[in-house]
Amino acid sequence: xxxKALVMEKxxxxxxxxxxxxxxxxxxxEGEVTVAVSYSTLNYKDGLCLSAKGGGLVRSYPHVPxxxxxxxxxxxxxxxxxxxxxxxxxxxxVGEVHWGGYAQKARVKADWLVPxxxxxxxxxxxxxxxxxFTAMLAVMALEQHGLAPKNGEVLVTGxxxxxxxxxxxxxxxxxxxxxxxxxxxxxEAYLRDLGASRIVARADLAETVKRPLEAETWAGCVxxxxxxxxxxxxxQMKYGGSVAAVGLAGGASLPATxxxxxxxxxxxxxxxxxxxxxxxxxxxxxxxxxxxxxxxxEAMVVEAGLADLPRLGAEILAGRVQGRVVVDVxx
Numbered sequence: 001x002x003x004k005a006l007v008m009e010k011x012x013x014x015x016x017x018x019x020x021x022x023x024x025x026x027x028x029x030e031g032e033v034t035v036a037v038s039y040s041t042l043n044y045k046d047g048l049c050l051s052a053k054g055g056g057l058v059r060s061y062p063h064v065p066x067x068x069x070x071x072x073x074x075x076x077x078x079x080x081x082x083x084x085x086x087x088x089x090x091x092x093x094v095g096e097v098h099w100g101g102y103a104q105k106a107r108v109k110a111d112w113l114v115p116x117x118x119x120x121x122x123x124x125x126x127x128x129x130x131x132x133f134t135a136m137l138a139v140m141a142l143e144q145h146g147l148a149p150k151n152g153e154v155l156v157t158g159x160x161x162x163x164x165x166x167x168x169x170x171x172x173x174x175x176x177x178x179x180x181x182x183x184x185x186x187x188e189a190y191l192r193d194l195g196a197s198r199i200v201a202r203a204d205l206a207e208t209v210k211r212p213l214e215a216e217t218w219a220g221c222v223x224x225x226x227x228x229x230x231x232x233x234x235x236q237m238k239y240g241g242s243v244a245a246v247g248l249a250g251g252a253s254l255p256a257t258x259x260x261x262x263x264x265x266x267x268x269x270x271x272x273x274x275x276x277x278x279x280x281x282x283x284x285x286x287x288x289x290x291x292x293x294x295x296x297x298e299a300m301v302v303e304a305g306l307a308d309l310p311r312l313g314a315e316i317l318a319g320r321v322q323g324r325v326v327v328d329v330x331x
Contacts, residue, residue, distance in 0.1 A: 005103030015052035028107040038122040040101035041129035042325035050313030069101025070122035078110035086116040091274040117289035131162030138244035149175040151219035158224035160187040212259035227251030242267035305331035
């Protein structure tokens with residue numbers, strides 16, 4: 001029995017190239033659970049894994065990328081799962097070190113899977129994907145540190161991207177006033193449809209820090225940019241406010257001072273979706289199923305097939321992908 005997969009291959013020191021191939025089931029890596037994949041998705045990290053050099057994430061070739069997938073269990077040697085169970089996977093270095101979801105079949109460790117919550121389809125789960133899962137983790141962390149709608153506006157940077165789009169929709173649905181940061185004026189209507197009450201031009205926050213503290217403006221922040229923008233935002237937080245750091249699209253360095261932490265009690269919360277504990281994963285997925293507006297989720301989605309991924313991988317690295325790409329692996 002064979003299955004279709006997007007396989008990254010290279011010869012010697014040559015650049016990796018992605019091609020659609022028919023593989024034998026025996027080609028799958030070791031694991032307790034074999035899943036018939038229905039859908040995957042496209043994240044920034046996937047774009048890196050699809051690139052010629054593997055973005056420094058891929059350890060060996062041939063390799064099947066795809067850090068997320070949702071589908072149905074075919075076989076399992078682990079008692080927690082049986083044939084027919086609906087499951088979702090994000091993180092755990094799948095799609096980087098371990099073969100991932102850009103294929104019709106996947107074999108993984110049972111510990112890496114989460115039962116798909118009732119009321120959430122495989123396609124909807126992949127419209128959420130790692131990006132949306134990370135957004136929910138960020139909202140959970142902010143609320144655990146005291147964020148509530150009555151506290152004031154919440155800033156979302158990189159708002160038109162995958163994490164930012166879902167964060168904007170979740171926060172708005174929970175009654176927050178959301179200020180969405182974007183460098184693309186053409187995304188304003190899209191962000192307002194997701195629930196943003198204010199649009200902030202990227203240029204307004206792009207300047208480097210001039211003063212360690214500015215006017216207290218934001219009750220909380222989901223930051224997907226990092227770098228100089230994160231440093232600037234820290235100085236604009238209200239007393240006791242928190243920033244959930246989820247990305248580094250603007251750079252990994254943080255040219256900031258400790259003054260916001262010392263004089264305003266600002267919290268900088270690191271959000272990790274890769275090695276997140278299973279209990280937290282289940283809570284996040286349950287909240288996604290219950291709280292994320294499905295109609296708004298659908299408005300974020302662009303559907304693609306496996307053959308589209310090399311092109312889309314380059315586009316997401318160039319910042320030209322809006323919202324969420326859902327990959328139908330059987331298309």
